[in-house]
Amino acid sequence: MTEGHVAPITSSERIGELDALRGFALLGVFIANYVFFAFYPFASMEVHREAWSEDPANVLALQATLWLVSDKANTLFGVLFGMGFWVQLSRMKARTSDANSLYLRRLTILLGIGAINLYLLWPWDILFVYAIAGFLLFALRGLSLRAMAIAGLVLMLFSRPVVKTTSRELGILGRQEGLVYNPDAQASRFDTIINGSYADWVREFAFMTHEGFFLSGVLISWILYALGRFLIGAWIARQGWLERIAELRPRIGRIALVVLPLGLALEYVHMAVNNDMMELPDLANQAVHMVGLVLxxxxxxxALLWLYHSKSLGWxxxxxxxxxxxxxxxxxxxxxxxxxxxxxxxxGLALAGSITPIQTLMLAVGVFVALSVFSHFWLRTYRYGPLEYIWRTLTYGSAPQFRRQPAIAR
Structure with a gap:
């Protein structure tokens, strides 16, 4: 174990499978965020949503997003965070006795980035929640494998419904609905988005965040939701399976053949119930969804891991x-x-209320492709993304080498 200066991991130390899964999860996050946030009462009025609901293409975009993407992407992203947590902390401990302090500093910086994003840039930020849940995961890192798996699974399946039900019984969600979701508030917020200044945007969404996120109890709900996924991710990493993915490929393929169709079938039922195509009691529908999204x-x-180690389709x-x-x-x-x-x-283009669900779906895919191309070319020259470089520099207290070394001609 070395003392003193500790550098972040190099490109050669990265786990390529995790990068691929994280990129795939980001595609789902982009789609869910764009399609649903443009449709929610924050950035559209009831008249817009009613008109979109009469267009089969828009209905299909919403249904497909709910069926194939919603909650699956953030579940995968959360599990990957937990896996990354265990891998990074283990590597830090192998290099320095100050690993715990370094990782806590890393989470503190993420909390700051999340707060900036939440209040100044993107009012639906998840980084703030991830940082808080990350501190809780750090506190629970000493759990046994069994306890970590049980706690993670329980939170994955039950955290959101329990917290939301409790909040409603206390009358907190009623207050949230009155302050944030009533027609007058929606109209004011929509006018701010279209006609307001940047200061108006910040002020309006700071109020929404304070009343609809913090005071309502939704923040607690999402922290527990994320923590469950983090615990499962850390549990997976502790098993040592990441180092054996190629060896376990046949078993991974068999798992994919069973759980993917089953999970999508359950999620289709949930989508159908939510769109009045089927009927189920609310509790049964919620149970179907929570199991289906995990599967x-x-x-x-x-499926992605199986493909990653395919000779013909690994690309x-x-x-x-x-x-x-x-x-x-x-x-x-x-x-x-x-x-x-x-x-x-x-x-800004001021397209709130006029950009339809099908258009936001295409926009999400287009933005993802553009950022993927950017990432590909950026990493040819630099070892880290721009914000990743800043995050690492602040975490370790010194700037790592940023540019790649040019190849030596032979």
Missing amino acids: AALGYAT LPRLFAPTGRMALTNYLAHGILFTLVLAGFGP
Whole structure:
């Protein structure tokens, strides 16, 4: 174990499978965020949503996003965070006795980045939640394997419904609905998005965040939701399976063949119930969804891992790896770009209320492709994404080498 200066991991130390999975998860995050946030009562009025609901293409875009993407992407992304946590902390401990302090500093910086994003750039930020859940994961790192798996699974399946039900019983969600979601508040917020200044945007969404996120109890709900996924990710990494993915490929393929169709079938039922195509009691529908999304996310991950080690198709999941290596930069960029699409201040296009679900779906894919191409070419010259470089520099207290060394001619 070395003391003193500790450098971040090099490119050769990265786990390519995790980068590919992270990039794939980001695609789902982009789609879910763009399609649903443009449709929610924040950036559209009821008259817009009613008109979109009469267009089969828009209905299909919403249904497909709910069925194939919603909650699956953030589940996969959260599990990957937990896996990355265990890998990074283990590597830090192998290099220095100050590993715990370094990782806590890393989380503190992420909390700051999340707060900036939440209040100044993208009011639907998840980094703030991830940082808080990361501190809780750090506190629980000493759990036994069994306890970590049980706690993670329980939180994955039950955290959101329990917290939301409790909040409703206390009357907190009623207050949230009155302050944030009533028609007058929606109209005011929509006018701010279209006609307001940047200062108006910040002020309006700071209020929404304070009342609809912090005081409502939704923040606690999302922290527990994320923590469950983090614990499962850390549990997976502790098993040592990451080092044996190629060896376990046949078993991974068999798992994908079972859980992906089953998970998507359950999620289709959930989508159908939510769109009045089927009927189920609310509790049964919620149970179907919570099990289905976990199985679908596991199915996506195992299918991608199986492809990653395919001799003929391995190139396909590897296309996602550069985007995943620059996940922080790309996540913040996707929010800033969508803000400029929805809002009217500065160079904003003021398309809130007029950009339809099918258009936001195509926009999400287009933005992802553009950022993926950017990431690919950026990483040819630099070892880290721009924000990843800043994050590492602040974490370790010194700037690592940024540019790649030019290849030596032979």
